[in-house]
Amino acid sequence: MIGYRYLLTVLAWSTFVCSEVRGPFTKHFSNWLHNNNYDSYNFEDEKFGDQGSFGGKQHDFVSVQNTPVVFIHGNSDGALADGKPMGTGWTSSITYFMTKGYTSAELFSFTWGKDRNLGNAGSRTHDCDTLVRLRKFIDAVMQYTNKTQINIISHSMGVTLGRGLIRGQICNLGKSIEDKINVFIGIAGGCYGLCACSGAASNIYPSCGKDTGFFPGNSCGNNLGTCELKTQPVDCCHASIKYSSYLTRLNNFDYPEATKTYSFWSLADDIIENGDLVWTYSTSKMPHSEVKIFQNYTHMETKDQTVDIQYSLINPN
Known part of the structure; x- marks a missing residue:
């Protein structure tokens, strides 16, 4: 009898692990969003189907x-994998967390972009509509789960969007919610x-814009147009660089976004490039965070191949 029960357990577990994570939101959550006046934010955008x-x-x-x-994806990605190399979503992370005992009642994501077309990546910015929509999603998840804190795992542009929605005080977001974020992981x-x-x-x-984009500045001291160099021709002070006003604001806070913050990056990132360096500084390093540096992962692999580390930082005991 013990052997038979063990066999059933193994078969059930194998079926779960091999089954593909699919959305959209559960009917229970969809109905709750409707009944609590979140329809206008269209979190469950039907055009993205069961991957959105x-x-x-x-x-x-x-x-x-x-x-x-709550998982926040990057530019032109989405909640779950859509089969494209730059559209892996959070399928790997969600799958791993579920093998560790999490349920769909504890794992949340939605696709914040208007589309997942990589050709439109240059048009996306840290605009108020996106920030407000993401902040409202955080509010909804906390209200729905009746929890006083959540964890956030973010990737690429999702990192800087996540930091902005936490800090608040712009775009009519209201006050900051640092006290409501237990762990914030920013990946690449x-x-x-x-x-x-x-x-x-x-x-x-627009995504490179000087106000709400990823503009890194055109000079550092007397160095002009040499952003990608690992060693600048002339020593310069990083604090003197005039870069994106949105990013500058985020980096000027003297306290972290959460109880614990972690920055991940790879020296082989194929999107950021240059060993993650911008004017000789690791652009993926959030102020006041602990860091995890990888040698050979691509931009997407830094997210998809570190799911065990993500889990261990969320669950340190």
């Missing part, structure tokens, strides 16, 4: 045991901009 959102209880009697995790973010956004790019692509 994830999370929610299966019924009223499901208990939320773990501190909920462009916290000090991207060298690819210097020069003419800052005037061509």
Whole structure:
């Protein structure tokens, strides 16, 4: 009898692990959002199908045991994988967390972009509409799960959007919510901009803009147009660089976004490039954070291949 029960357990577990994570939100969460006046934010955008959102209880009697995790994706990505190389979403992380006992009632994500077309990446910015929508989603998850704190795991542009929605005080977001964030993990973010956004790019692509984009500044002291160099021709003070006003504001706070903050990056990142350096500084390093540096991961792999580390930082005991 013991052997038979063990076999059934193994078979059930294998089926779960091999099954693909699918959205959208559960019916229970969708109905709750409707009944609590969140329809206008269109979190469950139907055009993204079962890859566009994830999370929610299966019924009223499901208990939320773990501190909920909200996942914020990057530019042109989405909540879950869509089969494209730059569209892996949070499928790997959510799958791993569920093998560790988390349920859909504790894991949440939605696709914040208007589309997942990589060709439109240059048009996306840290605009007020996106920030407000993400902040409202955080509010909704906390209200729905009846928890006083959540965890956030973010990637790429999701890092700088996540930091902005936490800090608040712009875009009618209201006050900061640092006290409501237990752990904030920022993976491969462009916290000090991207060298690819210097020069003419800052005037061509909104995502590289000087106000709400990833503009890294065109000079550092007497060094002009040498953002990508690992060693600058002339020593310069990083604090003197005039880069994106949105990013500058985020980096000027003298306290962290959460109880614990972590920055991940890879020296082989194929999107940020230059060993993650912008004017000789690691652009993915959030102020006041602990760091995890990887040698050989691509931009997407730094998210998808570190799920065990993400889990261990959320659950340190």
